[in-house]
Amino acid sequence: MLTEATGQPLDRVDGRLKVMGGARYTAEWDLPGLAYGALATSAIARGWVRAIDVNAAQQAPGVLAVLTYLNAPRLQPMPDKVGGSLFRGEGGITETLQPLQDAAIEYAGQPLAVVVADTHEHARYAATLVRITYDEAKPEFDPATASRRTLPESFTGSKEEPLQVTVGDPRAALASAPVKLERVYESAITHHNPIEQLATIARWEKRNGADYLTVYDTTRGVDTLQEVFAASLNLPKENVHIICPFIGGAFGSKGWLYAPALLTAMAARVVGRPVKIELRRQDMFSTAGQRGATRQTLSLGATRDGKLTALQHDTQAQTSMVSGYTEPCARVSRMLYAVPNLGFAHHLSHLNLPSPCPMRGPGETVGGWALECAIDELATELNLDPVELRLRNYADKNPETGKPFSSKHLRECYARGQELIGWSARNPKPRSMREGNSLIGYGMATTMYPAARREASARATLFADGRALVQSATHELGNGAYTIFRQISADALALPVDRVHFELGD
Structure with a gap:
């Protein structure tokens, strides 16, 4: 007899994958021909790049390319709004600086170069060889x-x-x-710093003469990231495919700052093969938001x-x-x-x-x-x-x-x-x-959190044998989303929960 599934005890459907190491996080995807990127960032908080010497980095073992503002692909401006949220302007949610577009420096840790190499280690070593000369201005901190x-x-x-x-x-x-x-x-x-650092893998391909981009990213906003890539790279939205089946913690991050992800796509376009950039723990303090x-x-x-x-x-x-x-x-x-x-x-x-x-x-x-x-x-x-x-x-x-x-x-x-x-x-x-x-101290306090609602969508496919596949571009960061959405889907379709499979992050 069918009973309501939502709210009932149920083993987490992704639990076995996680404890057995089968849950694949962004940095763990392995694509054929994968190259690796590493960032060289600003050592000053305000000023301009006077000169950037990449000769030693280019000659280092395994290096495929070095991108700076002098040779990086041009990007379109960050869109004014995405999904109803203000991006540009006072009160906007994100950084509007598009990476490697000019010589201006607005904060320490700002990416100034991307080194792409055949291995992770080669890329990181070569990034240390990039030499940057600055015209420094007095920063504002107060x-x-x-x-x-x-x-x-x-x-x-x-x-x-x-x-x-x-x-x-x-x-x-x-x-x-x-x-x-x-x-x-x-x-x-206050810094986020979840266990999983920010990571992106980007792959370009041609289909019927058109550019298509597939991105594996540590993002909590699959739809939003798709729109940011489409707008920044001047692509039709349907030509951008975002994949993120699991997130290793976020604390509110992994959804609002896009420079590392865009840099990965830019690097992949330049070298003509898939590229992965995984931030160092140090970079999480400057490039991941706080x-x-x-x-x-x-x-x-x-x-x-x-x-x-x-x-x-x-x-x-x-x-x-x-x-x-x-x-x-x-x-x-x-x-x-x-x-x-x-x-x-x-x-x-x-x-x-x-x-x-x-x-x-x-x-x-x-x-x-x-x-x-x-x-x-x-x-x-x-x-x-x-x-x-x-x-x-x-x-x-x-x-x-x-x-x-x-x-x-x-x-x-x-x-x-x-x-x-x-x-x-x-x-x-x-x-x-x-x-x-x-x-011994006794204290109390009150707090609240808004229960915001907005439009959402899902796609359901019913099979002749009584199974159902439900898909939605939401995310899972350890909160049991795979399980609860499977239960909700089972109730909506009036099916036993074990006859429903739920997919997200795509």
Whole structure:
């Protein structure tokens, strides 16, 4: 008898492949005639390449080609938008600098040359022989004194996520509030660095006189990468094939910065054979993106019985000179508490640092941390239990839009959490609770993560013997996607789950 598969216990369908070494990750694909690429990157943060000497690299064993801005294939500009997300401009999601197109240097670690050789070792050795002479300019590293400072209108161009918002009059409400609190919180640059480093394999071929490109890449955005390649290389979208059946961790990366992947395709075109570039661990700190540093000012106004009257959350974010990416730090503040006067602003400073990109919990992680630290400090100021302060400001509707939540069970979460950790036994006085020689601290915080929805598609093929093949260009990074999509497909097709095969990443 057929039962609903979704939500039922099921052994992971990719589990055996992973534990037996059968899951093939990007760098593990082996194509006939495969060559290998390695990057030579900038040692300065701002300036220009005065001269680049590749003679020694070209003469090294096994070297097939050396690409620089002087001889690299020309690329089209990065598209303005892809899949509804803003790419170019303030608030855009990606770096717009196309690699090896001119002599300008915008950050240390920027790729300045690609060496292609017959082995991985030959390529990496030859890359160390590239000699670059610079015309160095003074870099900008301080957000407070940056010459280029902006106020991005929205996060990735989304009308649903403005970055500059005022509801009521938070400044006036703060000025008249019986209790005022202002705190500044700073977060440092944070790097992704999953186990699997970024890797790309590119292969060109001719079909009926037309160029076709196949790319194996560590990407979380198969469709997006296809559009970026098509636009940058001036190819029809249907002539670009992206393959990524497994991702070895991401932490938010592997989807938003495209220079290494584009460089691989450029190198493959030049040498006329497939090329693989796998970043070194060192390159992951400059070429793979990171969460940018932030400086957040939280200003809270409240009555003496703990009702919030004003909340102003101002963020100083940073990005590179060639990106408009802005860490959306007010994502939690905009909806968590019932406050009649709410404001948030995001100031963006462009610096000579590598480009940031979304990292696990973009905005929520550092923004929610800052907000909840301020709420705890307000609880101390009011001599009020931190849970009780949050309950007194519980939001039944979104304070920014006024719309009711479709469902919310935060009260129940608070009650259950108090019960599980014995919150009633907590002594709020610092250093007052001990267990043997150890100091014991009790704390709590609230966070949220948006449940965004967007259009998606899948293709199902039904066979005469009762089997089904379902395919979708999504990704799997260790989260069980192969299994849950197989279950969803079985329910949608009213088939037993063992009669359904699901494919992704293609």
